[in-house]
Amino acid sequence: MTLLIEYTLLYASVLILVALGGCFSEHSGVINLGLEGIMVIGALGGALTMSTIAQSFPGASALVIVLSVILISMLFGVVYSSLLAVACINFKGDQTIVGTAINILGTAAATVIVKAINTAANPNNVSSVVKYIQPKKAFLFHVGDFELNWFMVVTLIALAFAYITLYKTKFGLRMMACGEHPQAADSVGINVYKMRWAGVLISGALGGLGGIVYITAGVSEWKFEYGVAGFGFLALAVMIFGQWKPQRIALAALLFGLFRALSNVYTGFDFMVALNLPSGVYNMMPYIISLIVLALTSKKSRAPKAEGIPYDKGQR
Amino acid sequence: MNLKMRTLLKNNAFQAILSSLLCILGGLIIGFIVLLFINPGGAWEGITDLIKNFMNYDNSKVAIKYFGSTLVKTAPLLMCSLSILFCYKVGLFNIGAAGQYGLGAGIALYAALAWGMPWWICMILGTLAGGILGLLSGVLKAYCNVNEVISGIMLNWISLYGVNILLTGVKESTSPYTISVSGANKSAIIPTLGLDKLFNNNQYVTLAVPLAIIIAVAIWVLLEKTKLGYELKATGNNKNAAKYCGMAEKRNIILTLIIGGALAGLGAAMFYLTGYEQWNCSASSVPTMGFNGISAAFLGGLNPIGSIFSSFFIQHITMGGAYLDKTMYCAQISDLISAIIIYLCGFVLFLRYMMNIRIARKEEKEALAAKSISDDAENNKEGGEA
Numbered sequence: 001m002t003l004l005i006e007y008t009l010l011y012a013s014v015l016i017l018v019a020l021g022g023c024f025s026e027h028s029g030v031i032n033l034g035l036e037g038i039m040v041i042g043a044l045g046g047a048l049t050m051s052t053i054a055q056s057f058p059g060a061s062a063l064v065i066v067l068s069v070i071l072i073s074m075l076f077g078v079v080y081s082s083l084l085a086v087a088c089i090n091f092k093g094d095q096t097i098v099g100t101a102i103n104i105l106g107t108a109a110a111t112v113i114v115k116a117i118n119t120a121a122n123p124n125n126v127s128s129v130v131k132y133i134q135p136k137k138a139f140l141f142h143v144g145d146f147e148l149n150w151f152m153v154v155t156l157i158a159l160a161f162a163y164i165t166l167y168k169t170k171f172g173l174r175m176m177a178c179g180e181h182p183q184a185a186d187s188v189g190i191n192v193y194k195m196r197w198a199g200v201l202i203s204g205a206l207g208g209l210g211g212i213v214y215i216t217a218g219v220s221e222w223k224f225e226y227g228v229a230g231f232g233f234l235a236l237a238v239m240i241f242g243q244w245k246p247q248r249i250a251l252a253a254l255l256f257g258l259f260r261a262l263s264n265v266y267t268g269f270d271f272m273v274a275l276n277l278p279s280g281v282y283n284m285m286p287y288i289i290s291l292i293v294l295a296l297t298s299k300k301s302r303a304p305k306a307e308g309i310p311y312d313k314g315q316r
Numbered sequence: 317m318n319l320k321m322r323t324l325l326k327n328n329a330f331q332a333i334l335s336s337l338l339c340i341l342g343g344l345i346i347g348f349i350v351l352l353f354i355n356p357g358g359a360w361e362g363i364t365d366l367i368k369n370f371m372n373y374d375n376s377k378v379a380i381k382y383f384g385s386t387l388v389k390t391a392p393l394l395m396c397s398l399s400i401l402f403c404y405k406v407g408l409f410n411i412g413a414a415g416q417y418g419l420g421a422g423i424a425l426y427a428a429l430a431w432g433m434p435w436w437i438c439m440i441l442g443t444l445a446g447g448i449l450g451l452l453s454g455v456l457k458a459y460c461n462v463n464e465v466i467s468g469i470m471l472n473w474i475s476l477y478g479v480n481i482l483l484t485g486v487k488e489s490t491s492p493y494t495i496s497v498s499g500a501n502k503s504a505i506i507p508t509l510g511l512d513k514l515f516n517n518n519q520y521v522t523l524a525v526p527l528a529i530i531i532a533v534a535i536w537v538l539l540e541k542t543k544l545g546y547e548l549k550a551t552g553n554n555k556n557a558a559k560y561c562g563m564a565e566k567r568n569i570i571l572t573l574i575i576g577g578a579l580a581g582l583g584a585a586m587f588y589l590t591g592y593e594q595w596n597c598s599a600s601s602v603p604t605m606g607f608n609g610i611s612a613a614f615l616g617g618l619n620p621i622g623s624i625f626s627s628f629f630i631q632h633i634t635m636g637g638a639y640l641d642k643t644m645y646c647a648q649i650s651d652l653i654s655a656i657i658i659y660l661c662g663f664v665l666f667l668r669y670m671m672n673i674r675i676a677r678k679e680e681k682e683a684l685a686a687k688s689i690s691d692d693a694e695n696n697k698e699g700g701e702a
Contacts, residue, residue: 092665096409100411104651112354116645120354123643128646284473284478291474294462294466298460298463
């Protein structure tokens, strides 16, 4: 049971971080379908940082490891998301095509990079696996019997940050105006392009962070050919279910996280083992639930009005 | 820039081909730079091996056999790209093609291996399976306002795990792969109609290859020459206007995704019923064919005829990746190149827009210049009279 709660909290953290990323980007007016790819690249940054620390600085303190992994994952996410921002904001590309390209490119690039590093280290090693058994332990701490993860704390901070930024600061309110009616925002002197860039880059930082949390959940190595198994899109479903509001996104993420966690730990429950279902059924669960939830809630969706439409200053 | 050149640049088809070629060039250049970074010594050889694919064999008989294999895998890719471009013309982004392809493969293989059906029934069942998955996305989109991209991705994963469970019943006991179709049920192999002889007895070159091309032409006719195609495209351009003109916009959305799904499902049947490859029942990623279809569709300028060529090209470099020197590079470089090509396709509209604006500006300038010359001449004439 404790294991189920731990995993639920971990997967909910991933979903909250990435869905908040989507939330920032969509509130500024850009649909970020590339979150999946951004997660992969963020995860790559974090995983490489961990394996480098394990090899070159084995004595590094836990604090250094935690901070450097978090910062580098976010940095990778930000840099990678700028590819989306350039194409969608400045060159008015189709946001769906560019987002899809970002996803495919993320997995392909991560695989190529990891394989190149592995092969350079050992010519016989052609796998796309990065290992981080030792440094991963720096992220864990215990409260009573519970094994918690610093990422959960970071997620709470991100949640508070998102709520305050979006609703209590000039910057957040202006950004949301750009997602609702960019022409009106421009008419009162807000630079729509800048705001959209800010939205996409923040989503890159949060998406990259979500990526490293995802690949460290439960495993100590990651095969980058797998990408992140549609988690970026699950996060978008969480965001829609959460009606683009941080506090509701957190609740939605807990629900989805629970179903994802079940597929990891169902063998620990006697009655589920007794059902004798193939493991594939549990793997399918989060996706089935999200489809049902979306079907029930999308009708009255409160999406930002101008999302997905490139802003053209000269258009009336 | 002379006049002939300019009329050529204004031509839509020419613009589309030019921008696709630029995307390919860009993708290859960036791929080359990546190879240089990984290992500068073998980069040039690497990129040429990748582009040559089957032409790496000096023996023309072997080369033509592998040319056949590239065609065998081009057929399903073409079907996936047709699925995506057909839906895109109606304003829908069918990213679910990968799942429709997977389910089509699952049902076709199950019918062949568990029920011992002949190939054409397996093919029809695979097509139907893809169509039903498309129907699901369509209903969710039309009646529940669920974005087809998100429902498509969810259905991709659901169908992947579903097919894994289904085909575990007909897999080999010692490996995660399904039992071979040609061994278990000869009647489920698509007939070759003698095409295998053309490719040095490559038994996998079947009826599927010409059939895929015929379907591409049929999709072009459907989109450009029929009332239904016109209605579907109108719905894609403006849903509300189409509704106002009395077109059933909900029906059109659903119908489009059914056709899109059926195309992807048929593509899977065309491939797995040749026996070229078996399904891996412990696969943990969605078939890449559906995603490569996106590259092929956009690279082909969203034209069914164009996508015949772009599908071949994408498949050509994907298989070319296998000829890279394994001690230096990995085959995924090809995926990287096709991903960069899709990314660059995102800029195509902007590129064409800029091209048109430059031409229009130049023409305007020339018209003004011509006018001022004639004005001057007139002024001179008036001056002379005064």
